[in-house]
Amino acid sequence: MKVKVLCTACINENAALPISEKRDIIPWVTIPLQESKIYSFKCEKGHSCKVIVSGLKHEVLFESGVLALKDGYFREAVTSFAASLERFYEFIILVLLMKEAKSNKIGFDKVWKSVVNQSERQLGAVNFLFFKEFGKAMPTLDDLKISKNDLGGKTPVEFRNGIIHKGLIPTSASAINYGQAVTDHIVQIITEVATTREDLLLDALRYIQANDFAELGEEQPHFMTNAFFLSTLSIFHSFDMTDLVTARTQRLTDYIVRVNNNGMR
Numbered sequence: 001m002k003v004k005v006l007c008t009a010c011i012n013e014n015a016a017l018p019i020s021e022k023r024d025i026i027p028w029v030t031i032p033l034q035e036s037k038i039y040s041f042k043c044e045k046g047h048s049c050k051v052i053v054s055g056l057k058h059e060v061l062f063e064s065g066v067l068a069l070k071d072g073y074f075r076e077a078v079t080s081f082a083a084s085l086e087r088f089y090e091f092i093i094l095v096l097l098m099k100e101a102k103s104n105k106i107g108f109d110k111v112w113k114s115v116v117n118q119s120e121r122q123l124g125a126v127n128f129l130f131f132k133e134f135g136k137a138m139p140t141l142d143d144l145k146i147s148k149n150d151l152g153g154k155t156p157v158e159f160r161n162g163i164i165h166k167g168l169i170p171t172s173a174s175a176i177n178y179g180q181a182v183t184d185h186i187v188q189i190i191t192e193v194a195t196t197r198e199d200l201l202l203d204a205l206r207y208i209q210a211n212d213f214a215e216l217g218e219e220q221p222h223f224m225t226n227a228f229f230l231s232t233l234s235i236f237h238s239f240d241m242t243d244l245v246t247a248r249t250q251r252l253t254d255y256i257v258r259v260n261n262n263g264m265r
């Protein structure tokens, strides 16, 4: 997967131009996806540039899955969707512990360290935190009304485990169905959190952004804001395709067709 970014210096040089002309003059730079959100590159005019590619980890991983689907790598797509879901649970843990993370960062980091490499512990943590905050059990992936036929006779969790742990190779249709199930599950949870604890959600987004800036140091950043399929911000704001209603109902199959225009390759 590759990410498309724009050079900040080129943007500044052409600041006075109308957007339609800027599009033709400022070239996109294509860089392989990397772990750090801070991308260093040289544009074709020779400017050295550093940018932050915005987007939460689960959004980027999900996008990687969509691109794998588009290119016909169905097993890789499912592993990306599954990783996206795990990172999403991590994000919700942060959201629901925002008060503690801000008031006692050292303590929070210590607790975080004890679960960071163990997804089952994280799942336990997010379930209890969700229950405490909302007074009900967090919906699970297997609660979704998916026909077993959609996933080769398996539940979403069985399907995921077969691919991750047993090396099974999914069909195109089952990989898409799994991606859609993960989407519906994530949107269901994020909508619940956004509806009742928007304050915590926005706080967590600001917290993550502040950490990104801290990593960037003194450099002047340019934020590339991708209209990710699973954009958490789309719950609040309208991007190219999303208001809350659309965000909750968008179909993965439609998005795969449009993904080439979304800043990712």
Ligand SMILES: [Zn+2]
Binding pocket: 007, 008, 009, 010, 011, 043, 044, 045, 046, 047
């Ligand atoms: Zn440049």
